[in-house]
Amino acid sequence: MPRLPATLLRKASRISPNLRLLLPEVRSLSLAKAELRWLSEHAQSAWDLTSLCLRRGRLHEPLQYLLGSQPFSSLDIAVTPGVLIPRPETEQYTVHLAALLRANLRGSRILDLCTGTGCIALTLAAEAAAEEVVGVDVSPVAVGLARKNMVRNSVPGKVRFVEADIREFNPEEGRFDVVVSNPPYVAEAEWWRSVGGSVRKWEPKLAVVADEEGDEFYGRIQEIAVKAQAKVLLAEVGGMEQAERVRRIWGEGWEGTDIWKDYAGRGRAVVAWRKGAEWMKECPEIWG
């Protein structure tokens, strides 16, 4: 990573020593100013603010863990170390999926595999006019946090969180119309090669890394969707190559499959649908 220019560091120090502390992680004056404003609103005292800036700038702690929350669509999601911070790319397709379900499949039962903070499950419960939403995660810390988020956001009592390994989980209560999942999908070697240092240091590897290819969970997610007689299946992926591999894993058994891109034009979600749910193909123009 290139060193920061001394002029930039001096300029930041002149405005505020705390701004200077943030720069090694944030690297732009305007972003540092925004983060300092949020941290100031959160800090209990001047000493606390300096300590938060040090943790951010020197220890590279994610802003969301310091602030304790992350906005996600209409919700305010509590985050803690040990559980993956919800990403804007995930928020983007979740909001779109909620709108499609609200328009085309009201009263649906939804299963969210690998739920983490519960951000996807809770957004769909709040915005998709669903009848019931079940979120599943193997991590007890994640399930505990998802339950807290349900209360924190006063989502109506139609959401449940279950602690289970999806490799063994059976949708024993029968039918789910929609199965959605953001599973771990980074290949083991990529964890060291391309995942950022802050993510490696602070976010759980369990939430990020799958097997050598990164595709470990997609076959199982489809098996669960078939068993649950889902009309619609969506899984997050990390780019076009993985999206094409997932399409091949899911095979010909669906009426159609497609790839939704994110705002950066990267393949971000693979979607599959049964007859009658062709509206899942709808992906806004601005997504490329």
Ligand SMILES: C[S@@+](CC[C@H](N)C(=O)[O-])C[C@H]1O[C@@H](n2cnc3c(N)ncnc32)[C@H](O)[C@@H]1O
């Ligand atoms: C990429 S994170 C997604 C979290 C959340 N859905 C989101 O979008 O922010 C993947 C989640 O899968 C969970 N997980 C990992 N292996 C699992 C397994 N075998 N069964 C169930 N959940 C698993 C992790 O604990 C983590 O919360």
